[in-house]
Amino acid sequence: MLENDTVAILGLGLIGGSLARDLSQRGARVLGYDTDPAAIVEARKARAIRAAIGEDFEALRTATIVVLAVPVDVAPALLERASHFLDAAELVTDVGSTKLRIGAEASRVGVRTRFVGSHPMVGDHRAGFGVSRMGLFSGARVYLCPSPQSEPAAKTKALEMWHAVGADVRWTTPERHDGEVAFTSHMPHLVAAAIARTIEHAGHDATALGPGGRSMTRLAESSPAMWRAIVATNHEAIARALDACIVELETVRDIVGRCDQDAVVRLFTEAGAWSEPPETPSPATKRAASRAARGTDPAAAK
Amino acid sequence: MLENDTVAILGLGLIGGSLARDLSQRGARVLGYDTDPAAIVEARKARAIRAAIGEDFEALRTATIVVLAVPVDVAPALLERASHFLDAAELVTDVGSTKLRIGAEASRVGVRTRFVGSHPMVGDHRAGFGVSRMGLFSGARVYLCPSPQSEPAAKTKALEMWHAVGADVRWTTPERHDGEVAFTSHMPHLVAAAIARTIEHAGHDATALGPGGRSMTRLAESSPAMWRAIVATNHEAIARALDACIVELETVRDIVGRCDQDAVVRLFTEAGAWSEPPETPSPATKRAASRAARGTDPAAAK
Numbered sequence: 001m002l003e004n005d006t007v008a009i010l011g012l013g014l015i016g017g018s019l020a021r022d023l024s025q026r027g028a029r030v031l032g033y034d035t036d037p038a039a040i041v042e043a044r045k046a047r048a049i050r051a052a053i054g055e056d057f058e059a060l061r062t063a064t065i066v067v068l069a070v071p072v073d074v075a076p077a078l079l080e081r082a083s084h085f086l087d088a089a090e091l092v093t094d095v096g097s098t099k100l101r102i103g104a105e106a107s108r109v110g111v112r113t114r115f116v117g118s119h120p121m122v123g124d125h126r127a128g129f130g131v132s133r134m135g136l137f138s139g140a141r142v143y144l145c146p147s148p149q150s151e152p153a154a155k156t157k158a159l160e161m162w163h164a165v166g167a168d169v170r171w172t173t174p175e176r177h178d179g180e181v182a183f184t185s186h187m188p189h190l191v192a193a194a195i196a197r198t199i200e201h202a203g204h205d206a207t208a209l210g211p212g213g214r215s216m217t218r219l220a221e222s223s224p225a226m227w228r229a230i231v232a233t234n235h236e237a238i239a240r241a242l243d244a245c246i247v248e249l250e251t252v253r254d255i256v257g258r259c260d261q262d263a264v265v266r267l268f269t270e271a272g273a274w275s276e277p278p279e280t281p282s283p284a285t286k287r288a289a290s291r292a293a294r295g296t297d298p299a300a301a302k
Numbered sequence: 303m304l305e306n307d308t309v310a311i312l313g314l315g316l317i318g319g320s321l322a323r324d325l326s327q328r329g330a331r332v333l334g335y336d337t338d339p340a341a342i343v344e345a346r347k348a349r350a351i352r353a354a355i356g357e358d359f360e361a362l363r364t365a366t367i368v369v370l371a372v373p374v375d376v377a378p379a380l381l382e383r384a385s386h387f388l389d390a391a392e393l394v395t396d397v398g399s400t401k402l403r404i405g406a407e408a409s410r411v412g413v414r415t416r417f418v419g420s421h422p423m424v425g426d427h428r429a430g431f432g433v434s435r436m437g438l439f440s441g442a443r444v445y446l447c448p449s450p451q452s453e454p455a456a457k458t459k460a461l462e463m464w465h466a467v468g469a470d471v472r473w474t475t476p477e478r479h480d481g482e483v484a485f486t487s488h489m490p491h492l493v494a495a496a497i498a499r500t501i502e503h504a505g506h507d508a509t510a511l512g513p514g515g516r517s518m519t520r521l522a523e524s525s526p527a528m529w530r531a532i533v534a535t536n537h538e539a540i541a542r543a544l545d546a547c548i549v550e551l552e553t554v555r556d557i558v559g560r561c562d563q564d565a566v567v568r569l570f571t572e573a574g575a576w577s578e579p580p581e582t583p584s585p586a587t588k589r590a591a592s593r594a595a596r597g598t599d600p601a602a603a604k
Contacts, residue, residue, distance in 0.1 A: 121512030141512070183504045184511050188497055188518035190558065194550040195490055196573035202485045202546060206577050209486050210423030210443070212524075215517050216490035220573035222514075228566045235561040242555040244504060246548060248496040253544040256492065259537040264530045271498035271522035275508050 002028040002164050006088070008053060008063035010078055012039040015095045015120060016069025017132025020048035022165040025134060031059055039129045048132070060085035065093070065161060067118075072096035073229035076105035083109040091157035093118045097181060097226075098233040099145040099174035107147070116158040117145040117174060120167060121185070125221040138166035143181075145174045182237035186230055187245055190238065192219035304330040304466055308390070310355060310365035312380055314341045317397045317422060318371025319434025322350035324467040327436060333361055341431045350434070362387035367395070367463060369420075374398035375531035378407035385411040393459035395420045399483060399528075400535040401447040401476035409449070418460040419447040419476060422469060423487070427523040440468035445483075447476045484539035488532055489547055492540065494521035 005028045009016045012034040024030045024047060032049035034040050043049045053059040060066065060082060066089050068075045068082075075094050079102065086092065092115045094102050099117040106115035120142040124131075142162045146155050162169050172180075196217040199209075209217065231238060255263040307330045311318045314336040326332045326349060334351035336342050345351045355361040362368065362384055368391050370377045370384075377396050381404065388394065394417045396404050401419040408417035422444040426433075444464045448457050464471050474482075498519040501511075511519065533540060557565040 124513055141510070180506055180510065183501050184506055184515045187500070188515045190554050190569075191493060191497060191551065192518060193569050193573040194554045195493060195547060196577050197553075197569070198489070198543070198547040198550045199485050200573075200576045201550070202543070204482055204486055208443070208482065211426055212521050213486045213490045215520065216494060217573075217577050218517065219514050220570065220577045222570060222574070224567040224570035224574070227570050228563045231558055231566045232561060232563055235558050239555060239559045241500070241504070242551065242558060245497060245500045246551055246555065248500045248503070249493065249544065249548055249551065251499075252492050252496045253541060253548065256533055256537050256544060257541045259534060261530045261534055264533045265526040267492075267495050267499070268522065268524060268526035268529050271495040271502075271519075272524070272526070274502045275498050275519050275522040 002026055002161065005029065005064045005161075006031065006062050007065040007067065007161075008033070008060050009049070009067045009069055010034075010053070010082065011069035012036075012043050012048070012129045012132070013069060013127055014124070014129075014131050015122065015136075016067065017043060017048060017129040018122075018134070018136035019067065019069065019095070019165065021046065021132060021134045022137065023161070024048055024050070026164050028065075031063060033057075034129075042129050048129075057082060057085045061087045064088050065091045065157060068092075068094035068096070068102070071223075071226050071229040072098050072101065072233050075102050079105050079111070080109045083111055086111060086114070089114055091116060091154045091161070093158055093161075095120055096233075097123070097185065097230050099143075099177045101233040103145065103147055103174045107149075112147055112149045113151045114154045115147065116150050116154050117143075117177075118158060118162065119143040119145070119177065119181070120162075123222075125219050127223050127226070135166070137162070140167055142167040142169050143172050143177050144169055145172055145177050147174070178234050179237050182234055182241040183244075186234060186238045187241035189219045189222060189227065190242060191245060192217055192222075196220040304328055304463065307331065307366045308333060308364050309367040309369065309463075310335065310362050311351070311369045311371055312336075312355070312384065313371035314345050314350070314431045314434070315371060315429055316426070316431075316433050317424065317438075318369065319345060319350060319431040320424075320436070320438035321369060321371065321397070321467065323348065323434060323436045324439065325463070326350055326352070328466050330367075333365060335359075336431075344431050350431075359384060359387045363389045366390050367393045367459060370394075370396035370398070370404070373525075373528050373531040374400050374403065374535050377404050381407050381413070382411050385413055388413060388416070391416055393418060393456045393463070395460055395463075397422055398535075399425070399487065399532050401445075401479045403535040405447065405449055405476045409451075414449055414451045415453045416456045417449065418452050418456050419445075419479075420460060420464065421445040421447070421479065421483070422464075425524075427521050429525050429528070437468070439464070442469055444469040444471050445479050446471055446473050447479050448473070449476070480536050481539050484536055484543040485546075488536060488540045489543035491521045491524060491529065492544060493547060494519055494524075498522040 007028050008031045009020050010033045020030045030049045033053035040052045106112045122140045309330050310333045311322050312335045322332050332351045335355040342354045408414045424442045
């Protein structure tokens with residue numbers, strides 16, 4: 001049904017660029033905005049966008065869906081600027097790693113009924129349109145965080161867009177979202193940086209890492225600006241997650257210090273059992289099953 | 303030159319199995335031992351080994367190279383058992399993650415002149431012959447840890463074998479090796495388990511992880527028995543590395559707690575600069591260059 005939509009994507013990085021590619025391929029009319037002219041040129045060449053949105057934002061007036069795809073500390077100001085051009089918008093959303101701050105801004109600038117925050121769990125340590133690709137969201141979890149004021153039409157539109165690109169959609173609240181990703185994403189990224197610093201300060205360089213050490217430090221290469229923004233908008237929850245991790249790490253240190261071999265076996269047995277994904281059906285089957293179970297299928301909502 | 307060698311590989315898991323595949327392909331006569339009969343059957347089918355070594359170990363008497371490829375807490379007893387059948391052995395080595403313990407055992411059972419410990423940095427969270435593969439060691443770092451008593455012939459043989467499978471060989475001492483890998487490998491693996499426990503205890507399951515969280519917890523699926531063994535043989539150095547990591551993590555926690563955005567940018571900028579590999583020549587070029595620089599080319603030693 002996206003054939004009748006005009007989607008304005010503000011920010012053509014890894015996530016915005018990948019979304020533009022997928023939605024264009026599915027027949028939506030995609031408009032793009034980026035402060036980097038090279039990203040616009042590349043996105044047009046890749047047929048990810050039909051046209052560019054100029055600095056006057058006038059082209060935004062035709063968009064039925066508006067997606068903010070910029071770092072979470074830049075998104076609020078961009079939303080305010082866009083808020084004057086949302087004549088046709090049925091859905092305004094974003095793709096940031098934190099949801100409370102942008103949700104508050106949506107209320108402040110008077111678009112809360114049309115705003116539903118999104119968070120696709122797809123980032124990696126690289127950034128920019130150059131690493132964007134078709135199919136990035138296929139099977140990926142995407143959290144949708146409406147406010148109590150979000151209209152059903154906006155929620156249905158959000159579901160429609162993310163299902164169109166193959167995502168595994170989960171509804172939650174901004175509060176629960178920010179608390180959960182502090183543990184599942186933000187804390188692990190910061191620990192990667194801490195491990196990197198630890199190894200460097202012990203006098204070893206990164207070429208000494210095997211595959212295991214490498215996988216535990218690679219996220220230290222993530223965008224400093226993006227992580228400044230995430231910390232700025234979720235520091236309390238992240239600090240709690242780091243505290244909890246330090247407590248677990250002290251337990252592990254104690255086990256190792258005592259050379260408690262049984263406890264080491266228990267540690268890896270239990271942590272491994274949690275980590276190892278059970279046998280999974282294909283993402284499409286899973287999505288259909290979970291939609292049916294949770295009644296989130298837009299068809300079922302009619 | 304390995305065409306004239308008979309290599310006995312004791313333990314046909316990820317590392318032993320991969321080494322067997324590579325050395326067979328390069329013309330060595332490879333014999334295999336494993337307590338699991340299925341591994342022997344698979345290894346013969348894959349033409350990774352020419353013949354099996356029976357429980358009486360008699361077949362070991364023909365081996366010019368003997369490789370222990372079992373967990374580090376099993377290796378010492380296996381070395382003692384093998385020590386009575388080393389009639390033809392010019393090199394006895396292992397592939398474990400810790401080097402002090404096995405080196406001490408080599409001295410104790412009277413093979414220290416022919417023993418040179420090896421540690422290929424190639425493990426991952428999976429185990430068994432089923433995940434072994436040709437080319438596993440290509441470009442991989444392999445530490446060689448001779449003792450002061452190791453004979454030149456044994457050292458040359460070790461170099462020859464690892465170069466034959468494409469490894470990037472580095473000489474070090476058992477002491478330095480165990481201290482370094484405590485930081486570059488052992489500590490990060492234990493932190494992965496601690497992160498997994500933290501997220502589980504906060505009530506989230508592993509399906510909630512994005513790619514970042516996943517890469518920071520996957521190592522929790524590593525073999526509990528292998529990690530019991532590594533901790534048992536290197537606990538003091540690992541405890542020091544965990545202490546250092548907790549200190550760094552407390553610094554990060556403090557930065558986040560204060561919402562010090564400049565410090566977050568510095569953290570990811572500095573950790574990322576360390577982690578990001580500089581532009582690298584191909585492994586083959588690198589190996590040739592480093593061999594030349596360090597004079598470790600067996601040809602140059604003549």
